[in-house]
Each structure stands twice: as structure tokens, then as C-alpha cells.
Amino acid sequence: MSKVLVIAEHDGTTLNGSTARAVSCAKELGLDAIDIAVLASDGCSVSEQAAAISGVNTVILVENPANEHAVSALLAPQIEALSDGYSHLLAPSTTFGKDLLPRIAAHLGAPQISDIMRVESARVFDRPVYAGNAIITVEAPEGIVIGTVRTASYPVAENGGSATIEKRELSVELPSHTQFVELSSGGGEGRPDLQAAATVVSGGRGVGSEENFSVIYGLADKIGAAVGASRAAVDAGFIPNDHQVGQTGKIIAPDLYMAFGISGAIQHLAGIKDAGTIVAVNKDADAPIFEVADFGLVGDLFQVIEELEAALG
Amino acid sequence: MKILVGVKRVVDYNVRIQVKPDGSGIATNGVKMSMNPFDEIAIEEALRIKEAGHAAEVIAVTMGPKVAQEQLRTALAMGADRAIHVETDDDIQPLTAARIFKALCDKESPKIVLLGKQAIDDDNSQTAQMLAAISHWPQATFASSITLDGDKATVIREVDAGLETLSVDLPAIISADLRLNEPRYVKLPDIMKAKRKTIDTFTLDELAVEPAPAIKILKTSPPAKRQAGIKVESVDELVAALKEKGLVK
Ligand SMILES: Cc1cc2nc3c(=O)[nH]c(=O)nc-3n(C[C@H](O)[C@H](O)[C@H](O)COP(=O)(O)OP(=O)(O)OC[C@H]3O[C@@H](n4cnc5c(N)ncnc54)[C@H](O)[C@@H]3O)c2cc1C
Ligand SMILES: Nc1ncnc2c1ncn2[C@@H]1O[C@H](COP(=O)(O)O)[C@@H](O)[C@H]1O
Numbered sequence: 001m002s003k004v005l006v007i008a009e010h011d012g013t014t015l016n017g018s019t020a021r022a023v024s025c026a027k028e029l030g031l032d033a034i035d036i037a038v039l040a041s042d043g044c045s046v047s048e049q050a051a052a053i054s055g056v057n058t059v060i061l062v063e064n065p066a067n068e069h070a071v072s073a074l075l076a077p078q079i080e081a082l083s084d085g086y087s088h089l090l091a092p093s094t095t096f097g098k099d100l101l102p103r104i105a106a107h108l109g110a111p112q113i114s115d116i117m118r119v120e121s122a123r124v125f126d127r128p129v130y131a132g133n134a135i136i137t138v139e140a141p142e143g144i145v146i147g148t149v150r151t152a153s154y155p156v157a158e159n160g161g162s163a164t165i166e167k168r169e170l171s172v173e174l175p176s177h178t179q180f181v182e183l184s185s186g187g188g189e190g191r192p193d194l195q196a197a198a199t200v201v202s203g204g205r206g207v208g209s210e211e212n213f214s215v216i217y218g219l220a221d222k223i224g225a226a227v228g229a230s231r232a233a234v235d236a237g238f239i240p241n242d243h244q245v246g247q248t249g250k251i252i253a254p255d256l257y258m259a260f261g262i263s264g265a266i267q268h269l270a271g272i273k274d275a276g277t278i279v280a281v282n283k284d285a286d287a288p289i290f291e292v293a294d295f296g297l298v299g300d301l302f303q304v305i306e307e308l309e310a311a312l313g
Numbered sequence: 314m315k316i317l318v319g320v321k322r323v324v325d326y327n328v329r330i331q332v333k334p335d336g337s338g339i340a341t342n343g344v345k346m347s348m349n350p351f352d353e354i355a356i357e358e359a360l361r362i363k364e365a366g367h368a369a370e371v372i373a374v375t376m377g378p379k380v381a382q383e384q385l386r387t388a389l390a391m392g393a394d395r396a397i398h399v400e401t402d403d404d405i406q407p408l409t410a411a412r413i414f415k416a417l418c419d420k421e422s423p424k425i426v427l428l429g430k431q432a433i434d435d436d437n438s439q440t441a442q443m444l445a446a447i448s449h450w451p452q453a454t455f456a457s458s459i460t461l462d463g464d465k466a467t468v469i470r471e472v473d474a475g476l477e478t479l480s481v482d483l484p485a486i487i488s489a490d491l492r493l494n495e496p497r498y499v500k501l502p503d504i505m506k507a508k509r510k511t512i513d514t515f516t517l518d519e520l521a522v523e524p525a526p527a528i529k530i531l532k533t534s535p536p537a538k539r540q541a542g543i544k545v546e547s548v549d550e551l552v553a554a555l556k557e558k559g560l561v562k
Pocket of ligand 1: 203204205206207229230231232233244245246247248249250260261262263264265266267268271281282283284287299300301302326350351433
């Protein structure tokens with residue numbers, strides 16, 4: 001019997017949507033069972049959300065006060081203990097999964113396949129390299145298959161399941177060398193989540209300043225969009241880091257992506273390759289972003305946004 | 314204390330890479346090669362830690378073919394004290410890279426190993442975490458700030474939800490994100506001085522490193538191309554197009 005264990009990402013109360021995307025990838029493996037591991041300090045509500053994802057057989061819940069914050073050095077030994085008997089281990093390719101999964105893989109002596117974007121067979125996968133400018137088809141060696149799932153490549157698996165929730169006690173020793181201190185979120189509360197939003201309005205260096213970014217927020221709020229940014233905008237302090245889109249930021253796949261004052265460097269484009277429709281507004285008609293935009297408009301972003309706000313009533 | 318820093322030779326980030334028509338990889342003939350940008354940031358951070366009086370020696374490490382010494386020379390010109398070249402013509406995947414770093418840690422006993430958050434060729438983002446795992450050391454990945462205090466480091470990490478702060482005991486593995494610092498430019502006299510600095514060379518055998526099970530690359534393909542779009546002349550035209558697709562109300 002071959003089965004896959006998907007590691008749940010959550011914040012203590014809510015299951016992150018990236019988990020259900022990883023489940024969509026897990027379904028394509030065609031194995032006998034899909035289980036989800038929830039490690040939490042109090043995991044009742046998260047494990048219920050995980051159990052509701054269709055196609056999931058068992059949710060394994062490990063409760064431990066040490067799991068209040070997702071610290072990889074503490075989570076890794078617990079998941080290693082759970083991994084026995086699984087042929088596959090998956091986690092979303094978010095900063096959570098990227099930090100955690102290699103730590104587990106190395107202990108298990110297995111290589112990791114990062115950013116799975118397509119399942120060819122249970123051991124053969126496609127993944128992007130060079131900021132998505134090439135795709136490699138790779139085969140995992142014998143033994144457990146370990147991979148992170150490129151969330152922009154998979155839809156959120158639907159609800160409607162009713163998996164069994166199984167509580168597990170583990171007797172593994174946890175290290176004391178790593179202490180969580182704090183998490184400060186970049187703000188943006190109340191706005192849609194960048195990685196889940198259907199529409200994203202993004203600003204680049206062309207926006208010019210932190211104050212000017214209010215026009216980006218204004219348009220986003222008007223149309224119910226999440227707010228993104230280029231690295232240059234984040235580096236310049238216009239907007240916090242968790243808004244960065246691209247090779248080293250977030251990889252997203254909204255239905256509509258609107259880029260204002262972004263030139264379109266390959267590292268930025270790596271983050272929006274799967275967007276449904278790309279709109280670019282830039283005053284430079286030769287900006288590379290126009291090579292990928294479905295609708296390009298040459299002009300001053302401030303004027304365009306003013307007109308857009310008027311036109312969208 | 315010593316700081317060990319990873320320096321990987323990769324295709325320069327400005328190059329638009331081409332996939333070879335036979336699917337055997339990407340074209341690298343005559344292509345500009347550079348130090349992985351995240352490693353440049355890692356070197357810079359190590360140098361700043363040393364300049365602040367917290368470290369005695371910065372050691373740059375690369376694994377790869379003979380020519381990878383070019384990138385070690387750059388690291389030495391930036392200010393690294395010496396360098397280690399683990400010479401191999403094989404493709405070094407992260408788990409094997411981690412095992413090599415582990416062997417060097419056993420030799421050098423650094424307090425901090427600073428690697429890049431990811432190598433921009435394979436985009437794996439694994440080596441630091443794997444090294445931390447097999448060393449049983451703490452890891453602080455995607456660092457945008459490092460503060461040292463005795464036997465501990467406080468690291469601010471760039472995570473999806475914002476900024477996370479961890480406190481880790483040393484020795485620790487830290488991986489550098491883009492906003493950790495801005496690397497210095499190398500000046501000509503430094504390049505001259507770097508020529509006199511030592512590069513020690515080892516093979517995997519000499520370090521008694523067993524290569525890890527590897528992922529096999531079956532083929533390399535170009536990505537799906539987006540359909541070329543159109544330029545619209547006005548906001549009205551744009552809004553009409555978006556309304557027709559049902560993307561705005
Ligand atoms: C290793 C590495 C990783 C990277 N990762 C990322 C990443 O994840 N994400 C990312 O975004 N970048 C990333 N970058 C940086 C990337 O290479 C570019 O530097 C960056 O994307 C540029 O941001 P920008 O387009 O906002 O700025 P610029 O390139 O400076 O472009 C600004 C644009 O605004 C336009 N403009 C100015 N004023 C106006 C106006 N009033 N109205 C309309 N248009 C205007 C200009 O014509 C110009 O095209 C990375 C770089 C490296 C080396
Ligand atoms: N061949 C190598 N030589 C030196 N450092 C490496 C090598 N491979 C990986 N590294 C280090 O590990 C980091 C992350 O690489 P990766 O896990 O491949 O994305 C790089 O930024 C380097 O610091």
C-alpha cells in the first residue's frame with residue numbers, strides 16, 4: 001500500500017489554503033490514501049477543516065504546546081516520526097514548507113523535489129528552474145518521495161470530505177536551541193490574501209513613494225483585490241515584504257493581475273506566469289512587461305488609476 | 314569565531330537563458346557566469362559581522378568545477394580571508410552539498426554558516442535547511458536581519474505572513490534573503506590582494522563524503538509561452554475588455 005502524508009500549514013486557528021492545493025497535487029499521484037498531518041498546540045478546529053477536504057482519508061493530529069508556532073527544528077522530528085509507512089511526503093511550497101521539508105528530507109536521507117508543478121507519475125514530476133524560464137522533468141530515486149507543491153499550479157481541493165481525525169502522542173525529544181520570539185505581519189488586514197485572491201493590483205518603483213501607494217490600495221479596495229508589489233517597491237520601503245511577487249517573493253495565479261509602474265524583470269514575471277489575465281500600465285512603451293501583458297496601456301499610472309476609479313463607478 | 318559562507322557559481326541573473334533544442338539542459342556556452350546573488354549577500358553579511366568584531370575569519374566555500382574558483386576569487390576580493398574549493402565535475406544536488414558543508418564544519422568548527430536562501434539556477438532552496446538537519450543545529454532561513462549576542466543570534470526572517478523573529482543558539486545555519494544588506498563593490502586593489510589569498514582544494518573522497526541519492530533530470534523544456542496580448546489606447550477600452558471577460562464589474 002502506498003500513501004502520501006501532506007503536512008498542514010495553519011496559524012493555530014485557520015488551515016492555510018495552500019494545504020488544500022497540496023492535496024490537489026497529492027490526488028494526482030494516484031496512491032491508495034491521502035493523509036494530512038496537523039501539528040498544533042490546540043488543533044481541534046484546524047484538524048476539522050483538514051478533515052473536510054474531499055479525498056482525504058485520515059487527519060493525524062499531534063498536539064503539543066511546542067507546536068504553537070511553526071518552528072521547523074521542532075516540527076521536523078515529529079513529522080519524521082509520523083512518516084513511517086508513507087511512500088510520499090508533501091508540503092506546500094510556501095515559506096512554511098520551504099523551511100520545513102528539507103529539514104525532514106535530509107534526516108530521512110532523501111532528496112527533495114521543490115515546487116512540483118505537474119505530476120507525470122508517482123515518481124516523475126515537472127518543476128521550474130531559472131525563475132521559471134525552463135522546466136525540468138525529474139525522477140525521484142528509490143525510497144520515500146519528498147516534495148513541495150507549487151501552489152499556483154494547483155486549485156484548492158474542494159470540501160465535502162469527512163476524514164477520520166486520529167490523535168497521536170509522540171515521544172520524540174525536541175531541541176531547545178531555537179526560540180520563537182515574534183511574528184509581525186505587514187498589515188493589509190481586511191484585504192484579501194495575496195496568494196488566494198482572484199484579483200491582484202500591484203505597484204512597482206514607478207509608484208514613487210510609500211504615500212503614493214495609497215492609490216494602489218485605493219484601486220484594490222474598490223475592486224476587492226489583494227495588493228502586490230515588485231521587489232524594488234519593497235526595497236524602497238513603499239510597502240512591506242510580504243507583498244513581494246516574484247521568483248523570491250510570492251508565486252501567484254489570480255484571474256486578473258494589474259501591474260502599475262512595474263518594468264517586468266524576469267524575476268518579477270516568474271511570480272505571475274499563471275495569472276489568467278495580465279494588465280500592465282507603464283509610461284515606457286518598451287517596458288518588457290508589455291511582452292507578457294494581455295492588455296497593455298502606455299501612460300502615467302496615476303492618471304490611469306484616477307480614470308479607472310471613475311470608470312468602475 | 315569562524316564563519317563559513319557558501320558561494321555557488323551560477324548563470325548571471327541578467328542572462329535570458331535558452332533551453333537546448335534537444336532537451337538536454339540549458340545553453341551555457343559563452344554565457345556570463347557569476348556568484349549566486351544571495352551568496353554575495355551572505356559574504357557581505359559575514360564581512361560585516363567580522364568588521365563589527367564578532368568574527369575572526371570568513372571562509373568562502375564553493376563546490377564545482379575548476380572554473381568555480383573565479384567566484385571564490387570574487388569572494389576573496391570582497392574581503393573573505395581564505396577559500397575552500399571542493400572540486401567536482403558532477404552536478405551537486407542540495408543533500409550532497411549539505412553533506413560536504415557538514416564535513417567542512419567538522420574540520421573548521423564555524424559558529425555560523427551563512428548560505429544563500431536559494432541558488433537562482435536550480436531554485437531549490439534546500440541546502441541550508443538540510444545542513445542544519447544533519448548537523449542537528451538550529452536554522453534561520455530567509456534572513457533579513459542578524460543580530461549577534463554572545464552565544465545567540467536573533468534573526469528576522471521574511472515569511473509569507475510578514476516578519477518572524479527567531480532566537481537561535483550558535484552554532485547555527487542562516488540563509489540570506491535579498492534585504493539582508495547591499496553587497497559592496499569590489500575595488501581593483503582588492504582584486505590584486507585577493508590573488509595572494511589561499512584557496513584549499515579537496516575532492517569528495519578526501520572529505521570522505523558519500524554523494525546522496527540524486528534526483529534524475531529526464532529532460533529540460535521551455536516553459537509554456539503566454540499568448541502575446543494587445544495594447545489598448547485608453548482606459549475606456551481597457552475597462553470594456555475587462556468587463557467582456559467578466560473580470561471587473
Ligand atoms: C536574485 C534576484 C531575485 C529577485 N527577485 C525578485 C522578485 O521576487 N520580485 C521582483 O519583483 N523583483 C525581483 N528581483 C528584482 C528585479 O530584477 C527588478 O529589479 C525589479 O523587479 C524591478 O522592480 P520595478 O519593476 O518595480 O522597478 P523598475 O525596473 O525600476 O521599473 C519601474 C517602472 O515604472 C515605470 N514608471 C515610472 N513612473 C511611472 C508612472 N508615473 N506611470 C507609469 N509607469 C511609470 C518605468 O517606466 C519603469 O518601467 C530580483 C532580483 C534578483 C537579482
Ligand atoms: N555547489 C555549491 N557551492 C557552494 N555553495 C552552494 C552550492 N550549492 C548550494 N550552495 C549554497 O546553498 C545555497 C542554497 O542553494 P539551493 O539549496 O541549491 O537553492 C546557495 O545559495 C549556496 O550558498
